[in-house]
Amino acid sequence: MLTFIGKRLLQLIPTMLVISLLIFIVLDFMPGDPVQAYLGVGSEVSPARQEQIREQLGLNDPLPIQYINWLGRVATGDLGRSNTYNAEVSDVIFGFIWNSFLLNIFALIFALLIAIPVGIKSAVKKYGLFDNFFTVFSLTGVSMPTFFFALILIFVFARNIDWIPLNGMRTSIMAVRGYDSLWANIVDVGRHMLLPVTVLTMTSLATLTRYTRNSVIEVINQDYIRTARSKGLKEKVVIYKHAFRNALLPLITILGMWIPALFGGAILLETVFLWPGIGRVLLSGITGQDLSLVMATLVFYALLRVLGNLLADISYGFADPRVRVK
Amino acid sequence: MKKKLILLLALLMVMSLFLAACGTDDEPADDDNGEAVEGENGDDEGDDEAAEGDDEEGDDQQHEIGGLLTIGVTEISGNFNPAYYSSSYDGYVVDLTFQTLMNRDIDGEWVMEAADDWEVSEDGTQITFFMNEDNYFSDGEQVTAHDVVWSYKLLSDPSYTGRYGSIADGLEGYAEYADGETEDFPGVVAEDDFTVVFTFREPLRTNIVNTTFHIMPEHYYGENMTHGDTEGVTELSSEPIGSGPYTLVDFAPEEYVYLERNENYLFEDQFLVEEILIQATEMTTEMDDLLTGTVDLLAGQINPDNIRDAEAADNIQLNEYPRSGYGYVKTNNEFGPTTEKEVRQALYYSFNLEEFVDEYFEGYASTQYHPYSQESWAVTDEWVDSIASYDFDMDRAAEILDEAGWEVGDSGYREKDGEVMTLYILTMPDHDILETLVPMWERDWGNGLNIDLNIAQQEFNSILDTVIYDSDANVEEWSMFFLATTITSYDPHGTVEASFHSRNIGSGQNNTSRYSNPELDEMMDDAERIMDQDEAIPVYQEIGEILTEDAAFMPVYANTYFDFYDEKLVDFETHGIYNWVAAMRQARIEE
Numbered sequence: 046m047l048t049f050i051g052k053r054l055l056q057l058i059p060t061m062l063v064i065s066l067l068i069f070i071v072l073d074f075m076p077g078d079p080v081q082a083y084l085g086v087g088s089e090v091s092p093a094r095q096e097q098i099r100e101q102l103g104l105n106d107p108l109p110i111q112y113i114n115w116l117g118r119v120a121t122g123d124l125g126r127s128n129t130y131n132a133e134v135s136d137v138i139f140g141f142i143w144n145s146f147l148l149n150i151f152a153l154i155f156a157l158l159i160a161i162p163v164g165i166k167s168a169v170k171k172y173g174l175f176d177n178f179f180t181v182f183s184l185t186g187v188s189m190p191t192f193f194f195a196l197i198l199i200f201v202f203a204r205n206i207d208w209i210p211l212n213g214m215r216t217s218i219m220a221v222r223g224y225d226s227l228w229a230n231i232v233d234v235g236r237h238m239l240l241p242v243t244v245l246t247m248t249s250l251a252t253l254t255r256y257t258r259n260s261v262i263e264v265i266n267q268d269y270i271r272t273a274r275s276k277g278l279k280e281k282v283v284i285y286k287h288a289f290r291n292a293l294l295p296l297i298t299i300l301g302m303w304i305p306a307l308f309g310g311a312i313l314l315e316t317v318f319l320w321p322g323i324g325r326v327l328l329s330g331i332t333g334q335d336l337s338l339v340m341a342t343l344v345f346y347a348l349l350r351v352l353g354n355l356l357a358d359i360s361y362g363f364a365d366p367r368v369r370v371k
Numbered sequence: 372m373k374k375k376l377i378l379l380l381a382l383l384m385v386m387s388l389f390l391a392a393c394g395t396d397d398e399p400a401d402d403d404n405g406e407a408v409e410g411e412n413g414d415d416e417g418d419d420e421a422a423e424g425d426d427e428e429g430d431d432q433q434h435e436i437g438g439l440l441t442i443g444v445t446e447i448s449g450n451f452n453p454a455y456y457s458s459s460y461d462g463y464v465v466d467l468t469f470q471t472l473m474n475r476d477i478d479g480e481w482v483m484e485a486a487d488d489w490e491v492s493e494d495g496t497q498i499t500f501f502m503n504e505d506n507y508f509s510d511g512e513q514v515t516a517h518d519v520v521w522s523y524k525l526l527s528d529p530s531y532t533g534r535y536g537s538i539a540d541g542l543e544g545y546a547e548y549a550d551g552e553t554e555d556f557p558g559v560v561a562e563d564d565f566t567v568v569f570t571f572r573e574p575l576r577t578n579i580v581n582t583t584f585h586i587m588p589e590h591y592y593g594e595n596m597t598h599g600d601t602e603g604v605t606e607l608s609s610e611p612i613g614s615g616p617y618t619l620v621d622f623a624p625e626e627y628v629y630l631e632r633n634e635n636y637l638f639e640d641q642f643l644v645e646e647i648l649i650q651a652t653e654m655t656t657e658m659d660d661l662l663t664g665t666v667d668l669l670a671g672q673i674n675p676d677n678i679r680d681a682e683a684a685d686n687i688q689l690n691e692y693p694r695s696g697y698g699y700v701k702t703n704n705e706f707g708p709t710t711e712k713e714v715r716q717a718l719y720y721s722f723n724l725e726e727f728v729d730e731y732f733e734g735y736a737s738t739q740y741h742p743y744s745q746e747s748w749a750v751t752d753e754w755v756d757s758i759a760s761y762d763f764d765m766d767r768a769a770e771i772l773d774e775a776g777w778e779v780g781d782s783g784y785r786e787k788d789g790e791v792m793t794l795y796i797l798t799m800p801d802h803d804i805l806e807t808l809v810p811m812w813e814r815d816w817g818n819g820l821n822i823d824l825n826i827a828q829q830e831f832n833s834i835l836d837t838v839i840y841d842s843d844a845n846v847e848e849w850s851m852f853f854l855a856t857t858i859t860s861y862d863p864h865g866t867v868e869a870s871f872h873s874r875n876i877g878s879g880q881n882n883t884s885r886y887s888n889p890e891l892d893e894m895m896d897d898a899e900r901i902m903d904q905d906e907a908i909p910v911y912q913e914i915g916e917i918l919t920e921d922a923a924f925m926p927v928y929a930n931t932y933f934d935f936y937d938e939k940l941v942d943f944e945t946h947g948i949y950n951w952v953a954a955m956r957q958a959r960i961e962e
Contacts, residue, residue: 075832076829076830076832076833076835076836077832077833077835077836077840078835078836078840078841078879081835081839081840081879082832083457083534084457084534085457085534088457088534088537089537089865089869089881090534090536090537091536091537091540092877092878092879092880094536095879097529098532101530101532102532126605129448129450130448130449130450130624131448131449131450131452131455131456131605131608131609132449132608132609137624140624141624141625196655199655199656203656203659204659211653211656211659211660211665212652212653212656213626213651214626215626217441217623217626217627217629217648217650218439218441218648220621220623220626220627221620221621221627221629221648316653317653317655318653319625319651319652319653321623321624321625321626321651325625326625329446329448334832
């Protein structure tokens with residue numbers, strides 16, 4: 046198992062090199078000029094000075110050299126400096142990423158808590174009233190744009206219920222003055238999380254429910270389930286002991302894919318709810334042509350995704366001894 | 372049957388969600404998309420009258436310091452270093468935490484800040500400031516002339532990468548210092564601890580404003596800096612230390628900035644609000660934040676629906692003022708039919724500005740035919756009434772084109788010497804203003820005047836590439852484009868010089884319409900040397916008239932800006948240049 050993991054980790058290196066090179070090239074194609082964007086449109090900085098800044102930022106080097114320089118810096122742990130935040134890119138990313146994580150982890154937990162029982166129940170009573178309701182419900186959840194759903198919640202709930210805030214992560218003035226207790230802090234952040242977590246849960250719920258339902262349906266049609274039933278086992282035992290464990294497998298793939306999403310911010314959701322997460326940082330990086338920041342964030346996302354896949358592969362082994370790799 | 376019922380219910384649910392969404396207000400986008408800020412650093416202001424250093428005699432009645440004011444803004448990135456910030460939102464914090472030698476009051480007159488007095492030498496090249504000897508930074512260190520000198524050396528350093536270098540580049544010895552040739556910088560010298568002398572290469576009226584950069588404490592920012600290596604300064608961005616009226620106490624990026632009044636601030640009777648909380652808001656919900664009291668102030672509002680909501684609210688006051696700046700259309704003066712003055716004039720006459728302003732801004736905007744800010748001292752009511760205007764007149768437009776030899780030919784379009792009149796118009800996708808303008812152009816220029824319109828959509832950054840950053844290579848790619856500008860200086864010089872002086876034609880420069888008029892160039896150069904503001908007024912008015920007569924560009928609208936604020940904030944006066952930060956000097960909270 047360890048050699049398998051080691052091998053896969055080594056394979057990550059060329060993968061990440063190719064991905065980062067692609068991102069680098071695409072960013073170079075972005076319209077606009079990083080120096081001008083940094084100085085601000087219409088700033089009266091003389092062309093000679095602009096040239097000087099360009100030279101200092103290494104933007105005059107040919108693209109391959111720029112890329113190699115970037116790689117060299119990254120190898121030493123230096124992701125560069127963000128122009129928008131005037132801070133180290135790594136500080137910016139890690140300053141915001143936990144806020145995104147906070148939202149996503151709760152959303153995922155709630156989604157799983159709801160999706161698994163709902164998925165199983167739908168599978169067991171296929172095409173029943175319950176199943177049909179959730180089929181329509183999931184389709185609605187999947188089809189509805191995040192920001193649209195978020196706005197509806199804001200206008201319906203936050204506008205009319207005093208203790209549900211419109212947006213933000215906490216009440217600024219409370220944070221400034223210092224919370225009376227940890228509990229007060231948790232309650233304040235919790236209030237602010239209510240709507241964004243609801244939106245995230247609803248949107249991921251649909252996919253998770255459908256996956257659980259389908260894989261359970263697949264499994265309960267297998268021969269060994271029929272055997273279990275014919276042995277006279279209780280239906281509950283059949284479903285939860287025999288069927289569910291096997292149905293977990295495809296779900297684990299999905300969860301593996303979900304890991305990057307835990308750290309990745311939802312740009313629209315964070316913008317609508319003014320959540321200080323990594324998605325909003327990426328957006329302001331893009332509008333501000335903050336190349337170091339955008340580059341690092343995108344490469345980081347790619348890395349998470351690749352690691353997520355690896356994790357899914359590894360966890361297969363735990364759930365199903367048959368796929369355990371030698 | 373059951374199945375059908377469920378489907379029906381589900382359908383109803385979806386429908387109701389959609390209806391709920393339709394009931395919400397549409398978000399009329401601001402023209403932020405097309406924004407280009409000119410002279411943001413205000414480096415082209417000027418005033419000849421040496422105002423004496425009186426510290427603004429207060430009212431008879433002494434007001435107490437106190438209260439909390441919460442301001443909603445849409446961006447907080449956290450770069451509060453005066454030499455490196457570029458977002459205007461970060462600029463609020465910089466202006467609140469740092470001092471300058473002197474400031475403008477609401478009438479545009481100079482008032483003393485860190486300096487007690489100042490004088491200009493007879494030849495106009497030297498400006499001397501006598502600084503207050505009892506002035507301290509928020510960390511307790513004294514503010515001296517050496518801090519001023521250091522701040523200007525930072526702007527002139529060879530490794531300086533910020534945007535404010537142009538404030539220092541007129542100083543004597545700038546080039547040599549900025550190239551790293553010498554350690555000497557004769558342009559700004561501390562004669563003693565409290566006397567600082569600026570020496571400029573040329574005697575220009577616009578030098579004066581360039582002496583008013585923020586004073587940065589050398590002992591804090593300069594600790595890790597040597598000539599040629601400013602990296603240590605760049606890193607100090609989120610913990611500003613200055614001698615301004617406020618100190619930054621708490622800051623959470625993209626969430627809030629919290630400032631408390633600086634105990635060491637020189638003037639006890641100014642900036643009477645004790646706490647300022649700058650809070651992130653979202654455009655869709657900022658009005659709710661205001662009406663529920665989450666924020667007390669929203670500045671620079673233009674949305675007609677929001678304006679009506681604010682007017683209807685009991686506890687909300689409104690300040691109303693014309694925007695200092697405008698949305699404009701610029702035409703290419705080096706390529707295509709718009710190189711001809713007659714064509715530009717005809718386009719102007721057939722551009723129904725009034726209709727646009729009424730339709731889009733619902734009356735909350737005005738039109739203007741000159742290039743200056745409405746707050747500029749060069750602009751007087753009589754003058755505005757006297758200059759040429761291009762009131763909508765299709766017949767006149769057609770007549771001008773006919774006379775200029777552009778007549779409708781076999782192609783169905785206007786032609787001259789066998790060439791069809793084609794205009795390449797650069798527009799942006801999903802831009803509310805352009806979505807109103809383009810159909811008007813198609814109606815009046817396309818169908819009305821038989822001009823072949825070639826309308827292309829490009830992202831904002833691509834347009835900037837075409838007309839600014841890489842403009843030399845793209846001269847023949849466009850005939851006209853739309854952008855907007857905000858002017859932050861009272862002096863009219865910067866506005867016209869940047870946009871219309873031929874030396875500013877070229878990639879990365881601001882004369883985007885590539886307008887070249889040697890006579891006007893000379894007039895502008897001379898005008899900058901006139902030290903007396905009153906003497907300069909008629910010259911700038913003449914420059915404005917020439918540009919208008921030439922139809923060098925078309926200002927489209929100057930929208931009316933509103934500040935909405937809770938009635939607990941009193942004595943709060945603002946205008947297009949004098950923003951809420953400046954207004955805090957006199958404002959106070961009355962609970």
